[in-house]
Amino acid sequence: MESLKNLSQVLAPKTKRGEQTLEKILNAAEIEFGEKGFxxxxxxxxxxxAGIAQGTFYLYFKCKEDVLRELVLYINRTIRSLLSESVINVEDRIEAERIGLRTFLTYIxxxxxxxxxxxxxxxxxxxxxxxYYMSFSEGYQQALKQAVDQESIRDGQLENWSWAIMGMMHFIGQRYIVWGxxxxxxxxxxxxxDSIIDLLKFGLKR
Structure with a gap:
């Protein structure tokens, strides 16, 4: 899989003001595409x-496709950073899952x-x-592997587990936040x- 960094079509701004303008454009695109569709x-x-001249937009992006691509990458970086920061000092993996899920739902x-x-x-x-999803899975697998090494969880098919947990997070967010x-x-x-963590911790078996 090509790295997320290589998928970006935007040159990193050289000034703080440029970084702020780029962030304004991405935040504006999130609302524009979210309300109206791409x-x-x-x-x-x-x-x-974004409160900018249309010409300023073209200093950063050539077209709508470019800004959508960068927006997806921006969302990915933001969520992964928030999740990492929220559990940085949490050693117990189950508790990390609880904090991570709540952090994700709060972001949504x-x-x-x-x-x-x-x-x-x-x-x-x-x-x-x-x-977007592959990078999340790769990061999740690394976190689960670390938890296995620390004997916080048992070993198993970590790749499959990562996708299963991501699937739960995704659809819980859709059901209770987007459709709530x-x-x-x-x-x-x-x-x-708590209900999802109960399932992760104890499974379905009686």
Missing amino acids: HEGSITGIAYR RKHPHLYRILQESQFVDPEVHKA DQAFTDESLDAVV
């Missing part, structure tokens, strides 16, 4: 939401358009769509997380 969303709309609550963006990316740029309602409170979120 095909209905426009560069004009992104520039307006703040970024409800993420699912639509990722779903549309598979048709606009299948390579970056696949790389205003009544879904922090207490409700904790209850959902």
